[in-house]
Amino acid sequence: MRHAFAIARRELRSFFVSPIAYVVVTIFAFLSGAFFSNMLVYYVKQSTIADRQIALVGRSDFQLDVPTMFLGEFFKNESFILLLVLPLLTMGLITDERRKGTLELLLTSPLRPGELVAGKFLGAMAFLSVMLAPTVPLFVFLALGGAWEPGVVLASYIGLLALGGAQIALGLFVSSLCENILISAFGTYGVLLILHFVDTSATIARSIWVDFINFFSFNFHYLNFTRGVLSLGDVIYFATYMALGLFLTQRSIEAIRFKRS
Amino acid sequence: MISVQQLTKKFGRQVAVDSLTFEVQKGEVLGFLGPNGAGKTTTMRMVTGYLPPSGGRVRIDGYDLYDHPIEVKRRIGYLPENPPVYPELTVRQYLEFVAEIKDVPVSRRKAAVDRALERAQLQEVRDKRVGKLSKGFKQRVGLGQAIVHEPPVLILDEPTSSLDPKQRVEVRHLISQLKGEHTVILSTHILPEVSEIADRVFIINRGRVMAVDSPANLSDRLRAREMVTVQLRIPGRVGPGDSGKLCEEVRSAFAALQGVGDITVQPDDDAVTVKLESAVGVDLRPEVAPLVVGRGWQLLGLAADSLSLEQIFLTLVSDENEEARLPPSRAERASASLAEAFGEGGKPRTTSQVDGGGKLMGGSAGL
Numbered sequence: 133m134r135h136a137f138a139i140a141r142r143e144l145r146s147f148f149v150s151p152i153a154y155v156v157v158t159i160f161a162f163l164s165g166a167f168f169s170n171m172l173v174y175y176v177k178q179s180t181i182a183d184r185q186i187a188l189v190g191r192s193d194f195q196l197d198v199p200t201m202f203l204g205e206f207f208k209n210e211s212f213i214l215l216l217v218l219p220l221l222t223m224g225l226i227t228d229e230r231r232k233g234t235l236e237l238l239l240t241s242p243l244r245p246g247e248l249v250a251g252k253f254l255g256a257m258a259f260l261s262v263m264l265a266p267t268v269p270l271f272v273f274l275a276l277g278g279a280w281e282p283g284v285v286l287a288s289y290i291g292l293l294a295l296g297g298a299q300i301a302l303g304l305f306v307s308s309l310c311e312n313i314l315i316s317a318f319g320t321y322g323v324l325l326i327l328h329f330v331d332t333s334a335t336i337a338r339s340i341w342v343d344f345i346n347f348f349s350f351n352f353h354y355l356n357f358t359r360g361v362l363s364l365g366d367v368i369y370f371a372t373y374m375a376l377g378l379f380l381t382q383r384s385i386e387a388i389r390f391k392r393s
Numbered sequence: 394m395i396s397v398q399q400l401t402k403k404f405g406r407q408v409a410v411d412s413l414t415f416e417v418q419k420g421e422v423l424g425f426l427g428p429n430g431a432g433k434t435t436t437m438r439m440v441t442g443y444l445p446p447s448g449g450r451v452r453i454d455g456y457d458l459y460d461h462p463i464e465v466k467r468r469i470g471y472l473p474e475n476p477p478v479y480p481e482l483t484v485r486q487y488l489e490f491v492a493e494i495k496d497v498p499v500s501r502r503k504a505a506v507d508r509a510l511e512r513a514q515l516q517e518v519r520d521k522r523v524g525k526l527s528k529g530f531k532q533r534v535g536l537g538q539a540i541v542h543e544p545p546v547l548i549l550d551e552p553t554s555s556l557d558p559k560q561r562v563e564v565r566h567l568i569s570q571l572k573g574e575h576t577v578i579l580s581t582h583i584l585p586e587v588s589e590i591a592d593r594v595f596i597i598n599r600g601r602v603m604a605v606d607s608p609a610n611l612s613d614r615l616r617a618r619e620m621v622t623v624q625l626r627i628p629g630r631v632g633p634g635d636s637g638k639l640c641e642e643v644r645s646a647f648a649a650l651q652g653v654g655d656i657t658v659q660p661d662d663d664a665v666t667v668k669l670e671s672a673v674g675v676d677l678r679p680e681v682a683p684l685v686v687g688r689g690w691q692l693l694g695l696a697a698d699s700l701s702l703e704q705i706f707l708t709l710v711s712d713e714n715e716e717a718r719l720p721p722s723r724a725e726r727a728s729a730s731l732a733e734a735f736g737e738g739g740k741p742r743t744t745s746q747v748d749g750g751g752k753l754m755g756g757s758a759g760l
Binding site: 134135138139141142145146149150232233234235236237238239240241242243244389390 | 438441442443444445463464466467469471473475476477478479480481482486490491493494495496522538
């Protein structure tokens with residue numbers, strides 16, 4: 133595993149040498165902040181209206197659980213941003229190594245393909261963590277305001293990391309298949325979008341299929357985290373995708389060696 | 394140090410490397426010479442463990458590549474055709490990374506990087522981004538990368554291609570300095586280069602060894618000669634009949650010329666083609682016309698081909714025909730006729746013939 137850390141460190145270093153990393157982190161922080169404040173203002177307004185209704189007529193049309201609803205919406209949006217950003221992050225992971233010829237260096241070094249894949253994955257996960265870090269102060273701010281649900285926030289962050297991990301692992305695999313970075317990006321978008329939103333098909337499916345379709349959806353499992361539900365099943369679900377992605381990447385890298393050029 | 398047996402690589406039905414067998418002794422520099430697509434890169438990739446072979450064995454320092462890939466890879470420094478660099482890292486960062494994945498222990502890592510910087514003459518650019526460097530420097534970074542873990546074996550794939558002549562000389566100089574400390578396999582398609590650096594040269598084409606020799610013997614062998622091609626017609630002697638006698642007559646006529654070397658006579662349906670060899674600087678053409686006319690023959694064509702080192706090399710490696718090779722010496726011609734007598738038995742057994750004794754392996758020399 134020593135080699136994996138070396139590769140992860142190199143990966144992270146290369147990310148932060150290029151301006152792309154800073155742009156991505158900045159935009160992610162900005163969007164998160166904007167969603168956060170917009171939604172916070174929206175729910176505060178809603179609750180004000182509800183309060184007024186109660187004061188006037190003694191009851192409200194709204195069933196509000198502001199902290200939970202707000203957090204649910206916010207983390208749902210965060211998952212959409214991840215869906216947009218992560219394929220751009222993973223598209224080059226193996227594709228670039230192939231293009232630059234550095235894959236030849238790595239595969240002629242005394243390391244196992246598994247260590248290479250693990251290193252790549254860890255590097256991208258570290259980047260994801262760096263990207264998520266600027267959103268943490270938002271919740272410090274929320275906590276200062278008094279009303280917040282630390283359990284839901286924690287579960288949601290675990291959910292984001294789990295979802296991001298699965299997306300990275302699959303993106304890594306697609307990247308190992310592609311010699312062209314654009315194909316790698318679009319391929320990853322395709323795979324991830326389908327897996328994310330396949331639960332929308334469940335709404336029109338016959339009842340026996342609903343659970344089956346939902347089971348495959350990233351979104352379906354991820355939303356459980358944002359509701360503050362930390363179930364072993366959802367964790368295993370995402371862990372399985374990670375393991376599958378990493379395993380396939382390793383096989384795929386072995387296969388690259390059999391190819392010409 | 395390096396032992397390769399029956400190494401074969403097939404891509405689909407195409408055979409890229411055809412049961413190659415060779416040994417490289419400790420401290421020796423072996424040059425791979427061949428045109429692009431000859432199988433040099435494929436061979437090197439197999440020896441370094443990047444490309445899995447279709448057949449055959451590779452042993453480095455006593456370790457079998459298949460059984461102990463990690464041990465073997467630790468002992469090899471490899472510079473692929475394009476230096477495998479991360480342009481966004483500085484030279485030092487890059488070498489540190491390579492040292493780390495090549496298992497240089499932490500305590501020795503800094504010293505190893507410093508040594509590689511010094512050996513590859515990279516001190517002046519050590520804190521520059523690799524992507525900003527010139528091609529020559531990038532190539533040196535590639536060399537630095539190959540030597541940073543002080544491997545006993547160095548494998549360099551066309552280390553000087555894509556460089557300008559000045560950089561080429563510098564890199565060549567660097568490589569010759571690495572001689573002795575490392576066992577080196579080096580590929581190139583540049584003849585003088587290999588003769589400058591290598592102790593022993595393999596000429597390979599289409600995955601097969603065409604010749605093995607020391608550079609001195611090889612350049613002796615491949616030295617330029619003058620060649621004149623004469624086409625003539627002998628009136629009254631049309632048709633294939635009695636061609637043996639005719640050939641003898643033509644040969645003896647031309648043998649009388651001053652300075653002529655080997656003569657090849659080839660009768661066609663109604664003409665005879667004669668190839669005359671001579672030493673460099675001897676031009677036979679002025680003598681040819683009077684001789685032909687004096688005999689009462691008709692001169693159809695007269696052309697001079699000067700075979701340079703490169704051209705001979707090209708004929709050796711680029712001809713579709715396996716028999717294509719140097720004009721045979723007398724001894725070889727004898728063995729060639731023997732080979733003809735034995736038919737298929739005289740076919741070259743190229744790979745098993747690597748005796749280092751300076752024999753050309755093409756054609757029928759395998760007998």
